[in-house]
Amino acid sequence: MALNQQSCQVFDAVVVGAGFSGLYMLHRLREAGYSVRVYEAADDVGGTWYWNRYPGARCDIESIYYNYTFSKEILDEWTWSSRYAEQPEILSYINFVADKLDLRRDIQFNTRITAARYNEESRNWEIRMEDGTLVAAEYFITALGCLSSSNIPKIKGLDSFKGEMYHTGRWPHKKVDFSGKRVGVIGTGSSGIQAIPVIAKEAGHLTVFQRTPQYSCPAQNHPLEAEEIRKTWENYDETKQQMRYSQHGVPYGPRMRSALEDSPEERERLYEKAWQEGGLFSLTYNYNDIAMVPESNETAASFIRSKIKQIVHDPEVAQKLMPTYYYATKRPIIDTNYFETYNRENVSLVDIKTAPIMEITPDGIKTTDNEYELDVLVFATGFDAMTGPLFKIDIRGKNDVSLKDKWADGAELKTYLGLATSGFPNMFMLTGPQSPSVLSNMMVSIEQHVDWVADCIDYLREHHLEAFEATEEAEAFWSHQCRAIADMSLLTKTDSWYMGANIDGKPRGFLAFAGGVGLYRLICDDIAARGYEGFASL
Ligand code: FAD
Numbered sequence: 001m002a003l004n005q006q007s008c009q010v011f012d013a014v015v016v017g018a019g020f021s022g023l024y025m026l027h028r029l030r031e032a033g034y035s036v037r038v039y040e041a042a043d044d045v046g047g048t049w050y051w052n053r054y055p056g057a058r059c060d061i062e063s064i065y066y067n068y069t070f071s072k073e074i075l076d077e078w079t080w081s082s083r084y085a086e087q088p089e090i091l092s093y094i095n096f097v098a099d100k101l102d103l104r105r106d107i108q109f110n111t112r113i114t115a116a117r118y119n120e121e122s123r124n125w126e127i128r129m130e131d132g133t134l135v136a137a138e139y140f141i142t143a144l145g146c147l148s149s150s151n152i153p154k155i156k157g158l159d160s161f162k163g164e165m166y167h168t169g170r171w172p173h174k175k176v177d178f179s180g181k182r183v184g185v186i187g188t189g190s191s192g193i194q195a196i197p198v199i200a201k202e203a204g205h206l207t208v209f210q211r212t213p214q215y216s217c218p219a220q221n222h223p224l225e226a227e228e229i230r231k232t233w234e235n236y237d238e239t240k241q242q243m244r245y246s247q248h249g250v251p252y253g254p255r256m257r258s259a260l261e262d263s264p265e266e267r268e269r270l271y272e273k274a275w276q277e278g279g280l281f282s283l284t285y286n287y288n289d290i291a292m293v294p295e296s297n298e299t300a301a302s303f304i305r306s307k308i309k310q311i312v313h314d315p316e317v318a319q320k321l322m323p324t325y326y327y328a329t330k331r332p333i334i335d336t337n338y339f340e341t342y343n344r345e346n347v348s349l350v351d352i353k354t355a356p357i358m359e360i361t362p363d364g365i366k367t368t369d370n371e372y373e374l375d376v377l378v379f380a381t382g383f384d385a386m387t388g389p390l391f392k393i394d395i396r397g398k399n400d401v402s403l404k405d406k407w408a409d410g411a412e413l414k415t416y417l418g419l420a421t422s423g424f425p426n427m428f429m430l431t432g433p434q435s436p437s438v439l440s441n442m443m444v445s446i447e448q449h450v451d452w453v454a455d456c457i458d459y460l461r462e463h464h465l466e467a468f469e470a471t472e473e474a475e476a477f478w479s480h481q482c483r484a485i486a487d488m489s490l491l492t493k494t495d496s497w498y499m500g501a502n503i504d505g506k507p508r509g510f511l512a513f514a515g516g517v518g519l520y521r522l523i524c525d526d527i528a529a530r531g532y533e534g535f536a537s538l
Contacts, residue, residue, distance in 0.1 A: 011035045013457070014127050014137035016113045016393070018103075019047015020094065021430040021446045022143030024068065027101050028454040037135065038103075038143075039127075041112040045098045047145050049091040053171035054378075056194035057087035060280050060334050061441045063224070064232050065250050067093065069240050070447055074100065079229055084221045084334075115394040116140050118425060123467045123538075125426065138466075139457060142390060143430045146438050149388030151503060152379050153186075156359040163364075167379040168195060178202040181375040184365055186357075188214055189497075190333050192380030197341045199378070206347045207372050209357065209365065213323040215304045219334040220278025244448070245518035248281065249441030259287040259296035271303040284328050291328045291489050301327040311339040318342075320351045329494035331438065385497045386433045386511045387413070397424035398469075409507055414479045416470030416534055417524055418513060419449065425469040425538055428453045433511045434482045438498065440517045448517065452524050456532065467538040474534030486510040 013029050015022045018040035029036045042050050059066045063080035074097060081089060098104055115128040118140075125140035150169035152158070166176060168191040183203040185192055188210045200206045233239065242251035259267060267286075274282035283303070289296040305322050312318035321339065341347055355367040364374035384391075387407060395403040401423055407413045415421045418435025419428055430449045431437035437445045460468055486492050492510050495501035500508050513520055527533050 008133075009037070009135045010124065011037045011135065011137040013037075013139040013141055014039065014125065014135060015141045015143050016040075016127075017047060017143035017145060017148075017430075018042070018045045018107050018109070019049075019143065019145050019148075020068070020443065021145070021450065022047070022107075023094070023098060023101075023103055024070065024446060024450045025141055025143055025430060025453065026103055026106055028450055029457070030106065032454060032458060034457070036106055037137075038107040039111045039113050039129065040107055040109050043109045044095075045103070045107070046091045046094045048147060049087055049094060051148070051150075051169050051171070052191070053087055053173065054166075054168040054191060054195045054380075055176075055198035056196075056336075057168070057171075057191070058084045058194065058221075059090060060084065060190065060219070060332075061250065061443075062279070063090075064229055065243060065441055066090075066443055068097065068443065068447065069236075069243070070451075072236060075233055075236070079226050080224055082221055082223050084219050113393055115396075116427075117394075117396040117400070118398060118427070120398055123425075138426060140427045141430065141453065142393075142428070142432070144389035144393075146386050146389075146431055146442075147383040149384040149392060150379075151381050151384050151388075153381055154504065155357055158360050160362050161360050161364075161374075161377055162362045163375045163377060165377045165379070167381070168192070169383060176376070178376060180204040182364075182373060183207070183376045183378065184209060184372060184374040185378045185380055186352075186365075187380035187382065188212065189380060189382050190331060191382070193333050193335045193338045195378065195380055196347075197335070197337045200341045200344055200347050203346060203376075207350055207365075207374070208347065209350050209352050209367075210320070211352050212325070213321050214330070214333055215301065215323050215327045216333040216335045216338050217275060217283055217304065218278045219336055220276070221336055243441065243444050244521060246444075247516035247518065248439065249436075249444030249517045250281065252281075252285065254281075254285040254288040254290075256288055258289045258293070259299045260289075260293070262287075264299075267299050268303070271300065275303075275307065278334065280332050280334055284332065291326075291491065294326065294490065297326045297328070297490060308339055311343075313343050317349055320349055325494045326490040329490050330496040330498070382497055382502055384503050384506070385438065385500075387500075387506075388503075390429070390432075395424070395427070397421075397427070399423070409509075413507075413509055413511070414475045416475040416478050417520075417527070418478075419452070419524075420470040420475075420535070422470045422472045422475050425467040428456075434479060434513050436513045436515070436517045436520045439512050439514060444517050448521055448524070452528065455528060459528070459532065465537045468532070468535050469538065471534055471536050478534075481515075482513050483510060486512075486514045489514055 012034035013036045015025050015038045063085040112130040117126050124136040150167045182205050184207045186209040239251045270286045284290045355369040358366045364372045391404045415434040418432040500506040
């Protein structure tokens with residue numbers, strides 16, 4: 001793809017993606033005076049919250065912490081209606097920010113980027129759109145999202161289905177009518193668990209096809225009063241600091257105590273309290289070793305299993321819903337009436353681990369022991385996380401090496417700070433693999449990455465450094481650290497999308513930095529303060 005750069009537009013930076021990451025990146029760079037163009041496949045802003053319009057979609061981090069913190073003005077002008085905001089409200093928030101900062105004028109919508117190649121002579125990135133148009137930029141910044149490449153498993157007969165088919169991550173803009181219909185939901189991850197109770201209320205009959213039973217705790221969602229929100233942000237600077245230097249990006253953390261230090265009665269009391277309070281971290285934050293020590297983990301896991309047993313009336317169904325993997329080694333799930341839904345007359349559960357799906361037929365789903373007639377099929381089958389969206393673009397660095405080839409072996413995936421990778425100069429990956437991103441409140445991770453990249457670009461300009469890349473030594477060190485930290489926990493002991501295990505044929509390897517957002521920020525800041533140690537100019 002040789003490029004005559006006189007014939008195409010050249011920007012200081014091209015950003016791909018107009019979700020929370022891309023929008024803030026645009027704002028930061030534009031404020032600093034750079035020419036920036038954002039390309040977005042959708043026809044509007046929002047990213048995750050544009051695409052995931054399925055019934056029940058909402059955030060799992062408290063709304064008051066799941067927003068930008070870079071502008072006190074934006075914070076003051078917005079209010080959330082409930083503890084966990086629903087998708088339409090989060091999308092309204094993103095639109096509000098895009099309007100307030102007048103971001104759309106630098107975003108080209110309906111534009112999918114298909115390739116990006118580093119030109120070693122011009123020291124520019126050449127970026128190609130789906131329609132073949134090329135642009136060039138000094139900096140190529142991916143804001144593609146960790147969870148934007150939806151996964152539909154390759155099941156025999158998929159195209160033969162005569163009814164309606166949806167993926168939660170590509171939900172239509174108009175309401176899907178389930179009333180009186182026979183609906184099948186495949187998948188019981190976060191999205192499935194949010195959607196199932198809502199669909200069940202409307203459907204004639206709902207059949208849930210479950211591969212892995214999940215631990216889920218009640219969200220205990222409730223309306224928020226404006227006063228409550230105002231109070232939370234009264235100590236704005238302090239709250240922000242607490243979030244930034246925490247483990248997961250929220251202004252609270254685990255008690256510094258092992259689950260094994262408390263008596264069974266005391267543990268039960270604390271877990272019960274946490275269950276009633278609800279929230280993503282409520283159970284795990286009772287102790288600091290739930291995700292580290294198998295015996296501690298089991299105390300929380302068995303508590304949730306006992307809750308499932310209490311809630312679900314049919315003992316056989318309850319048994320099928322009992323998870324056995326280490327709790328919190330997949331992203332914890334919170335729900336509203338998930339387990340209760342299995343007490344409804346119009347809901348049935350099919351365990352596809354014991355009776356796998358053989359094929360999709362024109363009329364429904366055939367498993368090894370039954371056939372289910374369906375009018376609507378909903379795939380809540382998640383995403384090709386982290387690397388998926390990057391690999392959908394043919395990204396080529398120095399010597400025409402493709403990123404996909406460089407990372408072909410998941411165990412050998414190498415980045416520096418999850419932000420950069422050697423051989424790909426002036427390319428930055430917001431919330432990239434081997435950063436804390438998916439293990440955190442993503443808003444905290446997003447703001448930190450954007451700020452770091454914007455400061456880094458300022459530094460390069462100030463020091464007249466045209467091109468700059470991570471060194472092989474630095475990325476080898478970082479990648480080793482990521483694996484070593486993950487291996488100290490139970491995170492790598494479970495087949496999860498953090499490990500690439502949800503995608504057939506995807507190489508296994510832990511895809512995030514598990515040391516926490518606070519430690520990560522300190523490391524990134526330290527590297528910047530040392531003149532971007534671990535990066536070399538070309
Ligand atoms: P995204 O919002 O995914 O945006 C990426 C954008 O890039 C998309 O609009 C996509 O269309 C675009 N894009 C990708 N590839 C291309 C291409 N080749 N060309 C052009 N455009 C492209 N995180 C939390 O912290 N808390 C939560 O409660 C939470 N809930 C979630 C619920 C769901 C259902 C999902 C799927 C994710 C959730 N997340 C949550 C994670 C969420 O993805 C992040 O919080 C955040 O929205 C990510 O923003 P982003 O801008 O980085 O990526």
